[in-house]
Each structure stands twice: as C-alpha cells, then as structure tokens.
Amino acid sequence: MVHSESNQAMYTKETAEEKLIESEKTSFWQRLRTRKQDRTLTEAVNIRNLFRYATFLELVYILLATIASVIFGICLPFGLIIFGDTVDSFNDRAAHLCSLNLTSLTEKICPSNVTLTTVNFYSTIS
Incomplete structure (x- = not known):
C-alpha cells in the first residue's frame, strides 16, 4: 500500500508538471496578440x-x-566621378589599343616573320 501511494503521488506530480508545461505552450499568434494588447x-513629441x-x-x-551633412551629400557624386576617373586611368592601355603604332612595335620586338596586329597583340605579351 505504501508503494502504491508513492507511485500515485509521483504520477499526480508528473501530470501536474505536464499540465503546467502545456498551459505555458501558446501559439505564436496568441503571444503576438497579447503583446499587442499589452x-x-x-x-508623439514635437x-x-x-x-x-x-x-x-x-x-x-x-x-x-x-549643414555639413548637406554639403557632403552634394559633394559625394563629384567625389565618385573623380574616383571613377582615377580607377579608369589604371587601365587606359586597353582603351588605347587601337591607337598604338603596332608597326613600330613589330619592327623593334617581333622577329622578321611575325606581324603584330590588334588580334594577336595580347597573346604575344603573355
């Protein structure tokens, strides 16, 4: 009898804890609704x-x-243009490939049987 009473007490204790845990479990929407109500x-402050x-x-x-933030906002596009021109100046070589005098380069660098053109210019450099 003592053994069954202790089992009964443990069972009721476990079920009470389970009920408490289940009552604490609420859905996301229930928690959201209570947060909005609370x-x-x-x-508003002027x-x-x-x-x-x-x-x-x-x-x-x-x-x-x-005033400083307004001036910075006005000057930022000009700074970006200057920065872009600076970066573009590093790869001017590719932009001016067509204006190169390939004939003089061919005479100085290439053997007599090779003709340097815009098509094979990069392949001979690398």
Whole structure:
C-alpha cells in the first residue's frame, strides 16, 4: 500500500508538471496578440519639446552637423566621378589599343616573320 501511494503521488506530480508545461505552450499568434494588447501607446513629441533641454552650444553643433551633412551629400557624386576617373586611368592601355603604332612595335620586338596586329597583340605579351 505504501508503494502504491508513492507511485500515485509521483504520477499526480508528473501530470501536474505536464499540465503546467502545456498551459505555458501558446501559439505564436496568441503571444503576438497579447503583446499587442499589452503595448502602451506613446505620445508623439514635437520638435520644440524634443530639444527643450538643449543648450545653445548643443543647438549650434546640431546646426553645423546638418549643414555639413548637406554639403557632403552634394559633394559625394563629384567625389565618385573623380574616383571613377582615377580607377579608369589604371587601365587606359586597353582603351588605347587601337591607337598604338603596332608597326613600330613589330619592327623593334617581333622577329622578321611575325606581324603584330590588334588580334594577336595580347597573346604575344603573355
């Protein structure tokens, strides 16, 4: 009898824990719904109240940062154009291949039976 009572107590303890675990399991949508209900709405603040405690020096810093960001936004496209031209200057050789005097290169570098053309120019270099 003592043995069966301890089994019964363990069984009820396990089922109580299982029920607690199952009650804690809620679906994603139930948790989302309760989060939306528990959420408190915040009051919107206007610009004047947002900077109410800012000192004069802080307002000057904010104004300078705003002006600097506008100037940077205006100058950025010009900087990108300059950077692109700089990068393009490194591979000018490929762009000016057609303007090369291949005849003079052929006379200086190539053997007498080889004719250097724009088609075989790269294959002779590599």
